[in-house]
Amino acid sequence: MQPSEVKMVQTEQSMKKAIEHSMKDLSILSSRTIDKSDDYFQIKSNPNKGRFAVASKILKPGQLILKETPVVFVADAVEYNKRCFSCFRCSTEKSEQGKISDFGPQITVFSECLSLSRCSKCKLAWYCSKDCQLRDWAVYHKKECVSYAKHKESVPTSIRLMTKILILSQGAYPSFMSDMISNRQQFSLQEVKKFGEMSLLLHNFIDHSQLTAIQLIDLWCKLQCNGFSICDDELSKVGVGLYEKAACFNHSCRPNAYAYFNGHNLELRALDTIDAEQEITITYIETFEPQTVRKKNLKEQYFFDCLCDKCCQDESKPTTRSDYLPCPVCMQALFINEFNFHAKDNGSCTCSLEHTFHELKLAYKAFKSLTVSPVKSQTAKPIDEQIKSLKAIEKTFQKHLVPTSHYFTLQLSHSLIGSLSRSIFLLLDLSNIPEACKTYTELTRYVKSYIEALICAGASKFHPFISNTYFTQSITCFQIWDLLAHNHQKGPLCELLQDYSEKLSIALNTSLSNANATHGQQSSTYIQLSQFKMSLTTFLAQK
Numbered sequence: 001m002q003p004s005e006v007k008m009v010q011t012e013q014s015m016k017k018a019i020e021h022s023m024k025d026l027s028i029l030s031s032r033t034i035d036k037s038d039d040y041f042q043i044k045s046n047p048n049k050g051r052f053a054v055a056s057k058i059l060k061p062g063q064l065i066l067k068e069t070p071v072v073f074v075a076d077a078v079e080y081n082k083r084c085f086s087c088f089r090c091s092t093e094k095s096e097q098g099k100i101s102d103f104g105p106q107i108t109v110f111s112e113c114l115s116l117s118r119c120s121k122c123k124l125a126w127y128c129s130k131d132c133q134l135r136d137w138a139v140y141h142k143k144e145c146v147s148y149a150k151h152k153e154s155v156p157t158s159i160r161l162m163t164k165i166l167i168l169s170q171g172a173y174p175s176f177m178s179d180m181i182s183n184r185q186q187f188s189l190q191e192v193k194k195f196g197e198m199s200l201l202l203h204n205f206i207d208h209s210q211l212t213a214i215q216l217i218d219l220w221c222k223l224q225c226n227g228f229s230i231c232d233d234e235l236s237k238v239g240v241g242l243y244e245k246a247a248c249f250n251h252s253c254r255p256n257a258y259a260y261f262n263g264h265n266l267e268l269r270a271l272d273t274i275d276a277e278q279e280i281t282i283t284y285i286e287t288f289e290p291q292t293v294r295k296k297n298l299k300e301q302y303f304f305d306c307l308c309d310k311c312c313q314d315e316s317k318p319t320t321r322s323d324y325l326p327c328p329v330c331m332q333a334l335f336i337n338e339f340n341f342h343a344k345d346n347g348s349c350t351c352s353l354e355h356t357f358h359e360l361k362l363a364y365k366a367f368k369s370l371t372v373s374p375v376k377s378q379t380a381k382p383i384d385e386q387i388k389s390l391k392a393i394e395k396t397f398q399k400h401l402v403p404t405s406h407y408f409t410l411q412l413s414h415s416l417i418g419s420l421s422r423s424i425f426l427l428l429d430l431s432n433i434p435e436a437c438k439t440y441t442e443l444t445r446y447v448k449s450y451i452e453a454l455i456c457a458g459a460s461k462f463h464p465f466i467s468n469t470y471f472t473q474s475i476t477c478f479q480i481w482d483l484l485a486h487n488h489q490k491g492p493l494c495e496l497l498q499d500y501s502e503k504l505s506i507a508l509n510t511s512l513s514n515a516n517a518t519h520g521q522q523s524s525t526y527i528q529l530s531q532f533k534m535s536l537t538t539f540l541a542q543k
């Protein structure tokens, strides 16, 4: 359904309400939703690592330590028309209708998806309700709408975030950022220059004449070191936010707490038993990466050398083979993954594979640009053209896929399975049964190796403590299984799924108990896993 546009014309009464909201927002800033925090941790500081959080008492795994609403947040540009600018709810989110509790964990039943309406003036801000729109207008949007209308999607996320910060602080230095670490001296001259340019650009959005150039640079530095990427349930980045309390938690590559997002709210839970006075740590980066990569990432963005247990241990250990993608020709380890895929240095092996990697990159890009929906085609292209391009991409992938548990390869396999399934549906639409059967055989082959690789990669023991990557892999694995189980009730693929469902059942039980600790039973992640479990139980019972 095409969302309708909403005019900014308001009645006197609604305007009054909005202004009341606005005043309330500004005055209660220091008492936003920061639940329970002081009960569970205290902020201390030392010269080596600045402020840090320590447990006020013994914390058990799964304990909710902090629940915080961001002081400011913005959605990423690709999310503009998917999320409410005011409350951050997503258009695919469904409203809760009721709960069935006869199957172990509670299952939530949802009704219709949220429909968003956009600001008729800038056509960039979207809202889930009139209330949200009025509220946002009163606090922020009336001060940014004109510049949004002028610059459209080209406004960088950081400029939009800084605009909101300065709107909130009424142009003065924001008090909620005064205690945040800036690491100003560590930024290179080039980066400082870039911040200067951003300040110039910012001027098109908000008057920052009350601040000196140095104060502005200090704020940009603070944003880089303290801002959080807001992620959705599948850990894809959907926005950025600034959280006053969460910004006090330091990093460890073996953290004892886990931060995740419920909409734009940050929630932090204990992963382990944390003793009173022990530091509470979270991870800033992907812990699945080898130590060299972790070290580099932490130094470049956060300017410190990590001295956590894992880093001290890793230093003396060779990096495990699963961190590497073997070269498809000489089978030598080659470091390549999605995170440094665009970097020039993709590792090295004895045979020169530049050409292969070039092809692989192209194929990967092509896959990314396709909305791989195995059930229905969403593109307007004629079916046979879609099949042709899918086949071309599949061919490139099949040539290069090596069975390994590496994240990157798993991603490719995942895409390949999506693409093969989609081809099957398209071929069936064309009544090309022989070709559909051939593709089906291919699909079976890849599903087998994919599920095996996933199980070996850690689907059975996923835990954000180990890695966010394993976490997403596991969810993806269950999603694929679920999708295939629904669409292949008979035939060889069904038998294959049956073979694996027992292994998956073990993996799911582990995942559920882990998600119980990391996210809690009310989280959508836990609910999604419970739904998979129900699906798997039903599937096994029917066979």
Ligand SMILES: C[S@@+](CC[C@H](N)C(=O)[O-])C[C@H]1O[C@@H](n2cnc3c(N)ncnc32)[C@H](O)[C@@H]1O
Pocket: 048, 049, 050, 051, 052, 179, 180, 181, 183, 225, 226, 246, 247, 248, 249, 250, 251, 252, 301, 302, 303, 304, 305, 306, 307
């Ligand atoms: C989000 S802030 C965390 C709180 C910060 N310590 C403070 O004083 O406000 C991130 C910054 O804290 C410091 N930091 C975080 N983890 C650290 C660690 N394990 N060792 C040393 N410094 C750390 C780095 O300067 C990093 O850029």
